[in-house]
Amino acid sequence: MNQVWPIFKREFATYFATPLAYVFIVIFLLAMGTFTFYVGRFFDNNIADLSVFFSYHPWLYLFLVPAISMRLWAEERRSGTMELLLTLPVPLWATVVGKFLAAWAFVAVALALTFPIWLTVNFLGSPDNGVIVASYAGSLLMAGAYLAIGACISATTANQVIAFVVTVVVCFLFAVSGSSLVLDFFRAWAPLVLVNTISSFSFLTNFAAITQGVIDARDLIYFLTLIALFLTANVVVVDLKKSG
Amino acid sequence: MIEIEGLTRRFGPYTAVANLSLSVAKGEVLGFLGPNGAGKSTTMKMITGFLAPSAGRVRICGHDVETDERAAQASIGYLPEGAPAYGDMTARQFLTFIAEVRGFRAARAKERVDAAIAKTELEGVLDQPIETLSKGFKRRVGLAQAILHDPPVLIMDEPTDGLDPNQKHAVRTLIRGMAAEKAIIISTHLLEEVGAICTRAVIIDRGRIVADGTPAQLLARSRYHNAATLVVPAALREQAVAKLKNCPTVAAVETADRADGTVEITTFPRNGALPIEDVSALAVRERWDVKELYAEPGRLDEVFRAITTSDATRSRTAAA
Numbered sequence: 323m324n325q326v327w328p329i330f331k332r333e334f335a336t337y338f339a340t341p342l343a344y345v346f347i348v349i350f351l352l353a354m355g356t357f358t359f360y361v362g363r364f365f366d367n368n369i370a371d372l373s374v375f376f377s378y379h380p381w382l383y384l385f386l387v388p389a390i391s392m393r394l395w396a397e398e399r400r401s402g403t404m405e406l407l408l409t410l411p412v413p414l415w416a417t418v419v420g421k422f423l424a425a426w427a428f429v430a431v432a433l434a435l436t437f438p439i440w441l442t443v444n445f446l447g448s449p450d451n452g453v454i455v456a457s458y459a460g461s462l463l464m465a466g467a468y469l470a471i472g473a474c475i476s477a478t479t480a481n482q483v484i485a486f487v488v489t490v491v492v493c494f495l496f497a498v499s500g501s502s503l504v505l506d507f508f509r510a511w512a513p514l515v516l517v518n519t520i521s522s523f524s525f526l527t528n529f530a531a532i533t534q535g536v537i538d539a540r541d542l543i544y545f546l547t548l549i550a551l552f553l554t555a556n557v558v559v560v561d562l563k564k565s566g
Numbered sequence: 567m568i569e570i571e572g573l574t575r576r577f578g579p580y581t582a583v584a585n586l587s588l589s590v591a592k593g594e595v596l597g598f599l600g601p602n603g604a605g606k607s608t609t610m611k612m613i614t615g616f617l618a619p620s621a622g623r624v625r626i627c628g629h630d631v632e633t634d635e636r637a638a639q640a641s642i643g644y645l646p647e648g649a650p651a652y653g654d655m656t657a658r659q660f661l662t663f664i665a666e667v668r669g670f671r672a673a674r675a676k677e678r679v680d681a682a683i684a685k686t687e688l689e690g691v692l693d694q695p696i697e698t699l700s701k702g703f704k705r706r707v708g709l710a711q712a713i714l715h716d717p718p719v720l721i722m723d724e725p726t727d728g729l730d731p732n733q734k735h736a737v738r739t740l741i742r743g744m745a746a747e748k749a750i751i752i753s754t755h756l757l758e759e760v761g762a763i764c765t766r767a768v769i770i771d772r773g774r775i776v777a778d779g780t781p782a783q784l785l786a787r788s789r790y791h792n793a794a795t796l797v798v799p800a801a802l803r804e805q806a807v808a809k810l811k812n813c814p815t816v817a818a819v820e821t822a823d824r825a826d827g828t829v830e831i832t833t834f835p836r837n838g839a840l841p842i843e844d845v846s847a848l849a850v851r852e853r854w855d856v857k858e859l860y861a862e863p864g865r866l867d868e869v870f871r872a873i874t875t876s877d878a879t880r881s882r883t884a885a886a
Contacts, residue, residue, distance in 0.1 A: 339655065405650060406711070409614040410668065411635075
């Protein structure tokens with residue numbers, strides 16, 4: 323664990339050493355606001371809760387999170403620092419976890435900066451703050467799952483654009499795997515168990531449950547398992563590239 | 567301290583490094599030479615654990631790089647080709663990061679960073695982002711990173727590539743200063759570097775070792791080893807060549823015109839003899855107007871060309 327910290331610290335500082343952090347945070351907040359107030363008609367709903375706000379998170383993350391994750395490994399490969407990083411006496415898992423946690427912490431900072439909307443809704447009415455806290459936690463977990471997928475894909479290439487596009491596609495499939503778009507493809511030939519399994523992989527379904535205030539351990543476990551799975555895949559991908 | 571046995575690396579059907587065995591002891595500075603694409607960098611990447619070998623093994627201070635990777639890597643300082651570093655960090659931030667990753671904390675980390683900075687003379691640029699530094703400084707940041715933990719083994723891929731003569735001199739002085747305490751491998755295609763800092767030179771070609779010896783031994787393989795070169799006015803050419811050919815220590819004579827109206831006459835020794843005494847005695851006796859006269863230690867570039875491209879080498883490596 324000792325070695326995760328320096329990796330985390332360097333990676334996290336990198337976001338703020340470049341305009342990336344500021345550009346990302348501004349766009350993230352603008353997009354959140356636009357969708358909540360204009361597209362979601364937050365005020366017209368006349369309900370003091372943040373369900374509209376949270377309902378756009380899976381779609382905003384779909385494009386914003388891959389923009390964070392694409393550089394995690396691809397940039398190291400392109401600039402040659404990969405060689406430096408992997409020849410330091412650090413276990414590979416520590417590097418993978420450190421990088422992931424840094425990106426996750428960065429998204430957490432961006433998400434935390436949406437607090438004015440929470441203040442607004444508390445000023446206007448008396449929302450169920452328990453549900454809001456749970457929704458924030460669920461949103462962060464979901465962002466972590468998107469990030470873990472993106473980090474793993476970033477490790478397969480030295481090209482950030484490829485990493486971005488592939489991540490968006492894969493995350494999209496995960497997000498909508500509960501919808502007929504994906505399920506129809508499997509229904510034709512796959513057994514029902516498989517179809518149901520795929521359906522339960524959906525980000526949207528799992529996230530929606532959390533935002534409705536139904537905190538089911540299965541939803542949390544779902545996102546945590548997904549993160550663990552893709553970080554493990556990340557380790558495997560980096561390791562395979564050593565011999566491949 | 568570095569033991570390499572049967573190291574092989576294949577990329578698809580292409581064999582980059584073929585059954586390479588080598589060991590380097592403390593106090594040795596091994597110059598790793600070879601044409602571009604000979605497998606120098608690939609070998610270094612396997613020694614440092616960045617690439618997995620297709621076959622063979624590497625041990626660093628007794629630690630196998632594949633099975634005991636952390637311990638092996640902790641004993642190595644590595645300067646990868648092109649001295650990569652995180653460009654958005656300042657030199658101080660970068661070196662502090664390396665120190666922390668290598669397990670130094672707080673005061674110890676600062677101590678190590680300061681020592682590395684002093685050795686590589688980076689004081690003036692510590693707080694500039696690395697990407698804004700000149701090539702020479704970037705290279706020195708890479709060197710500082712490699713020597714920061716005072717490793718017993720140093721692997722450096724072209725440490726002086728792209729530096730100006732002053733910077734090259736500084737880097738070589740630094741390496742020479744550490745040589746007694748460490749086992750060092752440097753790759754280079756600057757042949758002058760071998761004479762300047764290496765105690766041993768290994769030439770590889772198509773992934774195989776084609777020569778291994780001290781710089782003096784390599785020079786001794788040169789056709790020019792112990793040859794004497796005499797520079798006289800062009801008018802004396804016929805007479806001088808005729809007389810020199812008759813010397814008992816001279817096997818062959820070659821001439822080359824110079825732009826200033828003189829001619830360079832090189833006499834090659836017969837059976838390892840030293841023709842320079844005969845040549846100088848003859849020149850005095852004949853009262854030639856001698857502009858220059860010198861014995862050649864040998865030409866490394868000629869040895870290098872001879873063993874890395876000749877057909878004899880090609881068929882020998884193909885058969886092996």
